[in-house]
Amino acid sequence: MPKNSQTGNQTCPCGSGEDYADCCQPFHDGVAMPERAEELMRSRYSAFALQKIDYLKDTLWPKYQPGFDAFATAKWAAENHWSGLTILATEAGLARDRRGTVLFEARYLAGGRLNSHRELSLFRKKADRWYYVEALPEK
């Protein structure tokens, strides 16, 4: 299992199979922006795994950023061991779109038990940049 060290050739926590440096790191470092909603989804999962809390706030829909609880999010991210992400479905969210949804399952160990968080996430674009808006009810 890859360690969450941030140096060297580390496999990206998002499960793409790519090196972190070639996958989510450029997004986390602010040197590139996700072109597709799925890329933002993956990079937000990686941000949980690597406890990049500022990134989670910055990629939240601007209207919701003032309500972002960095302390609670940091605590939750740190207490869990993030062990895998599966993208189950995507709808729109491509470079030319303005909105998109991603259905995913994130697995994590908490208190010695394997849990999973399944969510249909809504993403929207503003000023050419993708943001996570909210969880939608699954149809």
Ligand SMILES: [Zn+2]
């Ligand atoms: Zn990645």
